[in-house]
Amino acid sequence: MTRRRFAVLVPLLAAGLTITACSPPGEEQTTSGDSDAKVSTELGSEQITLEMYAETGFPLAKALADEFTKQHPNVKFNIREDQFTVIVENAPRVLASDNAPDIIRLPTMVDLVKDGLLKNMDPYFDAYGWDKFPASQLVQLRIGEGGVRGDGSLYGMGLGYSVTGVFYNKEQAAKIGMTQPPATIAEFEELLAKAKAANLQPIMQFNKNTAGINFPHQALQNQYGDPAQIADWVFQKPGATFDTPAALKATQTIQKWAKAGYFPKDANAIDYTAMMGEFGKGNGLFMFNGDWESANLDKSLAGKVGFFLFPGETAEAKRVAMSAPNTFGVGAKAKNADAAAFFLNWVHTNDKAREISVNVGGSSPGGPADLPLPSVKEGTVLAETLKAAQQLGADNGAIDFTANATGGIFASAITPEMQKLVAGQQTPEGYVKAVQAEYEKELSR
């Protein structure tokens, strides 16, 4: 019996081995060096279907696609949606497949560019005259030699440009005598203490699945040192490190806040949806989040929510905030790359599209500096976040999320270590070192 079974296994194994033929998996990819390829800015009248891969829970992409089809009936969209983390995991394989999407919501792009999976947008930049956009708008989407971001060729555009800060519950703010947003970190901490004393939840923040407490952490880190250090680290500039006095001080502050009970006691068991639910129910004075929630909050807590950019150590300090384009790129294998680029340009420049970006997406639409912002209703959170985005632009204080530094840094270092930190299982020094160690590990492969 065993011999017979063996007789079956041997040829099967042999066949299996022959198929794989012991050649190393994968193949050398050439980075798409088509930075001066010929492109067309004409949409044409041919019937085409743009394949789009977008993020679940964010209706902006679909709203823009619908409007585009209304204006250009020959272009239809086929939209596939997934959660962001799923897109992060799928993007390389989806882009490498024969059915690569024309337009894709991008996670961190560096690996994708190294593998030659994304279209170089430089020809479109020239053809459409995107040099009229403020340069800072697209800086996060540029990748240069050796995969360093912040410079080099353009590989994506934003469907809206998000800004993050602090939402606050106006009713609870009134209870503790907060009449205007804090002007300094010290004032912010005073408010936290007052809220705690008044038996309010000072900060409602999620920390399950992914570390939401990284929002306040980076907000502090942005102010405790030169934000350029963080930008260099996120852009993977050689020699950049997370192990800085600013990061350490930010981590110590987060630890202090956690010990003081400023975060929910069960933050590690609260996920993003639960946080939004709790804040919506009026549990929590502050919440660190982004303007993508503005439209939702204007609906669920109309008139009760305010927003401010996280302050600096002094009232005069420059405002700095995590702000990133909702990046969309064009697949290197896209069948309708010209149409995709046409769409991206349209999103930034068409009046109706800009209005949708603001009202559905809640974020600044970007585009040329001389185009006016669509008007929004005064007194809404949306109006406040848009104003904040403008202030940030004026201060040139937009900075990318540390969570975006590498493909795996958020899941494999920031999240677990932050969970340990707020539970008292990790020291601030250990946190900073652990994040840097993972970063180096990922860059070395």
Place this chain on the structure above:
Amino acid sequence: MTSALGGAPAGSGIASRPGRGNPGSPVRLHRKRWGRTARWIGWLWVLPALLMYGFFVLRPLVLTVQYSLYRWNGIGAARWVGLDNYLTVFTDRDLLKIISNAFILIIFFSFVPVVLGLVVASLVRRIATGPAGTLVRTVLFLPQVIPLVAAGIAWSWVMSSSGLVNQVLRTVGLGSITRPWLGEFDTALPAVGVIGAWVMLGLCTILLITGMSKIDPSLYEAARMDGAGSIREFFAVTLPSLRQEIGICLTVTIIAALASFDIVYISTSGGPGIQTTVPGLEIYRLAFSQRQVGLASALGVVLMLLVLVCVLPIQRLTRGEKP
């Protein structure tokens, strides 16, 4: 591939056995020829299954072993690193902790359900044949029918800060020990274990009840005549007769513990920290989020070997003849 499959078995000594029968007799000759064809037809019947098995089980297995020897991001060129990935698996402190988490889960996924299953099965054995028995079996088997993802979501509500468990604790005056069970460092892994125990208990109980129904009633009669009480009866008759069933229960549940993924992914995502991260989850993370396909494959191979090391002795111990 087809030719390799078709050709090899014929020449591998199964078809012709020299020295048996009389080759001269036409009847024998006919029978032998027919026998040979029958064997060939047999192979033909299993060929589709074999192809499937080879393509979907053996080929991935071989490929995984191959990938584990490379450093590869899944798309670009791979670099040969020999056994480096295995070295990492056995020296990385986080990975070792992750593997040890899986072994702790065995207590909850295997031992608890088997012991509880024996108790429950003994209790409901006598009513097992009536309509009440059907009801009990259905209720107990329900966790097996519910998708684990749904179970994970439901349990994470039950164990949340304001969930059922804490509500009950508060009602009975134990408000001081309420906590987010899945979110605290000390309780997260046992809490995940409880979910696993709940899922596995039904399966074990059903298997054990079935096993018990096959035990010869005369054994119980004899035991009772010898003056055995129900506890003595359990240890002298029931338990030894269930050796094979217990073996199956342990095998299935230990594999479920070591290769667990869905319950953990849904209820805790491996957090807080890496307190509940298990190899299955880490393999997925390594391969798809960190894009370290080589290391993920190495961990996968190690996991497979660990499962075999745990399960094969159980098979050996419980497969022998009944005493």
